[in-house]
Amino acid sequence: MTGVAAPTRRVEQVMGMPISLALRGRHADDQLGEQAWEAALTELRWVDEVFSTWRPDSQVSRLGRGEVTLAECHESVAEVLRLGDDARVSSGGAFDVCLSDRDGVRRLDPSGVVKGWAVDRAVAPLLALADTDVCLSAGGDMVCHVADPDGEPWLIGIEHPLDPTRLVARVPVHRGAVATSGSAHRGAHVVDARSGRPQEALASVTVIGARLTSVDIDATTALALGVDGPDWLRSRLRTGIVVWADGRAETVS
Numbered sequence: 001m002t003g004v005a006a007p008t009r010r011v012e013q014v015m016g017m018p019i020s021l022a023l024r025g026r027h028a029d030d031q032l033g034e035q036a037w038e039a040a041l042t043e044l045r046w047v048d049e050v051f052s053t054w055r056p057d058s059q060v061s062r063l064g065r066g067e068v069t070l071a072e073c074h075e076s077v078a079e080v081l082r083l084g085d086d087a088r089v090s091s092g093g094a095f096d097v098c099l100s101d102r103d104g105v106r107r108l109d110p111s112g113v114v115k116g117w118a119v120d121r122a123v124a125p126l127l128a129l130a131d132t133d134v135c136l137s138a139g140g141d142m143v144c145h146v147a148d149p150d151g152e153p154w155l156i157g158i159e160h161p162l163d164p165t166r167l168v169a170r171v172p173v174h175r176g177a178v179a180t181s182g183s184a185h186r187g188a189h190v191v192d193a194r195s196g197r198p199q200e201a202l203a204s205v206t207v208i209g210a211r212l213t214s215v216d217i218d219a220t221t222a223l224a225l226g227v228d229g230p231d232w233l234r235s236r237l238r239t240g241i242v243v244w245a246d247g248r249a250e251t252v253s
Contacts, residue, residue: 005024005028007022007023007024007028007133007135008022008023008024008028008029008033009021009022009023010023010037012041014041014044014045014048015044015047015048015052015115015118015138016048016052016054017115017138017139018137018138018139019040019041019044019136019137019138020136020137021037021040021126021134021135021136021137022134022135022154023126023129023132023133023134023135024132024133025129025131025132025133025147026129026130026131026132027129027130027131027132028132032129033129033132035125036125036126036128036129037126039125040122040123040125040126040136041122043118043121043122043124044118044119044122044138047114047118047121047122050073050074050076050077051077051080051110051111051114051118053108053109053111059073059074059077060073060077060108060110063077063108064107064108064109079117080097080110080113080114080117081097081110083113083117083213083217084096084097084110084112084113084217085097087112087113087217087218087221088193090221090236091221091224091225091232092194093193093194094192094193094194094221094224094225095112095193095217095220095221095224096193097109097110097112097113098193099191099193099196100196112190112216112217112220112221113213113216113217115138115139115141115216116141116177116179116211116212116213116214116215116216116217117212117213117216118138119136119138119141119142119143119212120143120177120211120212120213122136123136123143123145126145127145130147131147131148132147133145133146133147133151133154135154140159140180141177141178141179141180141212141216142156142177142178142179142212143176143177143212144156144173144174144175144176144177144178145174145175146174146175149174149175151174153172153173153174154172154173154174155170155171155172155173156170156171156172156173156178157169157170157171158170158171158178158180158206158241159180160243160247160249161182161183161203161204161243162203162243162247168206168241168243168249169241169249171208173208175210176208176209176210177208177209177210177211177212177215177216178206178207178208178215179206179207179212179215179216179218179219180204180205180206180207180219181204181205181216181219181220181222181223182202182203182204182205182223182243183198183203183204190220190223190224191224192224192225192226193224199223199224199225199226199227199229200226200245201226201227201229201244201245202222202223202226202227202229202242202243202244202245203243203244203245203247204223204242204243205219205220205222205223205229205233205240205241205242205243206219206240206241206242207219207222207233207238207239207240208239208240209238209239215238215240218233218236218238219240222240222242229242230242230250230252233252234252238252239252239253240252240253
């Protein structure tokens with residue numbers, strides 16, 4: 001970016017994924033910037049303690065096993081489950097926080113909601129830094145903020161799911177969020193909850209919008225819907241990029 005200083009970058013492993021931060025401007029290298037980064041990490045570690053499906057002592061794991069009631073969990077658990085239920089209704093059941101395992105047993109897994117929701121919470125102390133541009137990413141899904149609305153945007157590369165050495169697009173973002181759901185790095189991990197099987201029509205879905213919570217859920221939902229995903233995104237007035245299984249890229253707007 002011509003005329004813009006290179007960002008200061010930080011990275012930490014939390015919630016089983018790389019959490020990366022890029023800062024430009026007034027507090028990119030000072031103590032206030034460092035304190036905001038530590039506050040963001042503290043929030044993400046708390047989210048992991050409450051919501052991780054890999055930690056047997058997390059509230060979500062205990063709730064799934066019936067050891068505690070929803071009323072006994074932190075109020076944020078009910079908030080996340082409400083978001084998941086809204087997505088279930090809007091997708092006709094393709095998205096669900098309760099999924100059946102190989103034995104047909106239903107298990108609670110709100111992971112499709114938690115990541116974007118957690119980053120929206122964690123980015124708050126960073127957005128409070130005056131005259132500082134912020135890009136906070138969790139596993140490739142990110143919140144971007146440019147302090148000056150007329151300033152240089154963050155330029156986000158959208159990776160091609162069938163060839164990670166290529167980009168499908170470069171998206172300039174001043175203030176907003178970008179989320180991608182696909183099989184490039186984790187395999188076919190998103191399933192249509194109605195059938196319990198991964199869809200095969202789409203390789204990836206990227207959604208761009210105001211808040212990471214909603215675009216992350218919508219990217220995952222559209223991927224689960226498969227061939228119906230692009231039209232579902234249009235019905236929600238979303239902007240994004242869909243890559244079909246044969247490599248064709250389609251812009252949704």
